[in-house]
Amino acid sequence: MKKASPFIHGTLVLTAANLFSRFIGFYNRIFLAGLIGAHQMGIYQMIFPIYLVGFSLCFxxxxxxxxxxxxxxxxxxxxxxxxxxxxxTVCFTVMLSILFAAVIFIFAEAICQTFFHEDDCIPCLRIAVFALPFVGIKSCIHGYSLGAGTSSLPALSLCIEQISRVASIFLISVTFYAELPAGAILAVLGMVIGEFVSFVFTILSFYFRQKDSVSSIYTRQSLFHQLLSLGMPLTGNALSVTLLQSVESILIPLMLTRFYGNQHTAIETYGILNGMALPFILFPSTMTNSLSVMLLPKISAAKADGSEKTLRRASRYPVIFCLLLGLLGFFGFFTLGPWIGRLVFQSGECGTYLRLLSFLCPFLYISGTLSSILNGLGETKTTFLHNGLSLTLRIFFILFAVPRQGIYGYLFGLTAGSILQVLLNFRHLKQVL
Known part of the structure; x- marks a missing residue:
């Protein structure tokens, strides 16, 4: 019997882990939505722009x-x-993570009052940044494992993290939840505990799997210089895109407040969209994300070998698969969206958003794969430019459409930005190939 290729095997392992993680995550969101409510879910979502800036900057x-x-x-x-x-890499990223976490912890009150205008965000943000050093170490080990062609450790770690998160949230909810100053802190504590448990599992698993290796010709200093030369442009791209995404996430509640004239309603609407509807829409992307992770090194290797046939095959079939998955997602969410919203979250509003967001599915699922192919071809500046243009268009809609049309203005902008990004990526990929 023919053994599956490492690419297919790795993609399947990551997909299975992501699917399991998403199922557990859905239970967690349903439980949280019923326990802390849409408003506190919105507060929980509001801290992620700052958290993700640290993620992009540090590792x-x-x-x-x-x-x-x-x-x-x-x-x-x-x-x-x-x-x-x-x-x-571990030493360097841990140093950056600790420095970033310390700065955010000290200035959390000023950050939250300036950008979010919501005091409940302050303790949430201070607790969240404690996870960054652990996430940094774990991410480095996962990157090493994927570079070695092994996806089992990152996959298992992801499952352990989700199980630990849900278990800790449940235990806190039945013990000292009533003593917490804000409901969103429950979700943040679960996130930090889940990341720590996953970090411990990753460290122990990696340590016991390793064998002694002596083959070495480079000094640590020369390797560090190589890391900086390769990692700094990638970090610059990731940070720039994350900053634009953070601006977008910060502006949405502010512009919704202008539309509704009520901050509580604005944050609640934001919580329903980002905390309930979007996770459902992004659920099928577990397969496309796994495909993108495994596709990048495969494309890089094919380019290094000069194999045009392999390049075209590795580019064509994943794109076709993602397009078919996107069309299936569109029909599924357009048809079942209102029913899912009422059944899972007891929210007709969530169901309406699911139906509207269904039009995004083909573009959302294919965009990550196209970006991964272009990055594997060395077109990182191009993908950064396309991401930036897409986000800029979305921010334009947030600034000028949301104050007049509410959340629907944001949904129109999200659709326009996604279509623009896919068209630009596809056009450039045709030129390159």
């Missing part, structure tokens, strides 16, 4: 660089150097 780009360097070094038989670059 997202360096994780990708580490993965690429690990694959290259291992292909040359330099196992020792691959482990060296892992330790160098």
């Amino acid at each position: 997202q780009g360096f994780q990708t660089a580490l993965s690429n360097m690990t694959a290259s070094l291992r292909a040359k038989g330099l196992e020792g150097d691959a482990k060296k670059i892992l330790s160098v």
Whole structure:
């Protein structure tokens, strides 16, 4: 019997883990929505722009660089150097994470009062940044594992994180939940505990799986310079896009407040959209995200080998698959959206958003795959430009359409931005290939 290729096997493992994680996450969101309400769910969502800036600044780009360097070094038989670059990346990203977390913790009150105008965000943000150093170490090990062609550790770690998050939220809810100053803190505590447990599992699993390696020709200093040269542009791209996304997330509640004339209603609407409807729409993207993660090194290797046939095949079939999945998602959510909203969240408003968001499915599912292919071809500046243009268009709609049309103005902008990004990526990919 023919064994599945590492690419297919890795994609299937990550997809299975992501599907399991999403199912657990759905239960968690349903439980939280019933326990803390849509308003507190909105507050929980509001802290993520700042949290994700830390994620992008401290380790997202360096994780990708580490993965690429690990694959290259291992292909040359330099196992020792691959482990060296892992330790160098861990030390560097932990230092950045601790520094960022300290700054945010100290200035959390000023940040929340300036950007969110919601005091309940202050303790949530201060608690959330404690997770960043643990997430940084875990992400580096995951990047090393993916570079080595092993997806089982990241997949298991993701499942452990979700199980720990849900279990901790449930335990807190039946013990000292009533003593918490804000309901959103329950969700943040669950997130931090889940990340810590997943971090411990990742460290122990990685330690016991490793073997001694002595093949090494590079110094730590030279590897660090390579990491910076490869990781800094990736970090710049990721940070720029994240900052635009953060501006978008901060502006939505503010512009909704102008439309409704009531901050409580604005945050509640934001919580229904981002905390309930969008996670359902993004559920099928677990498969496309796994495909994108495994596709990038495959495209890079095909480009290095100069194999145009492999490049075209590796680009064509994933795009066709994502397009078909997007069309299936559109028909499913357009037909069942109102029923899902009433059944799962007892919210007719959520069901309405699901039906409106269904038009996004083909574009949302295909955009990540197109970006991954272009990144694998070395077109990182192009994907950054396209992401930036898409987000800029969405921000334009938030500033000028949301104050007049409410949440529907944002949905129109989200659709227009997604279509623009897919068209630009597809056009450039045709030119490159």
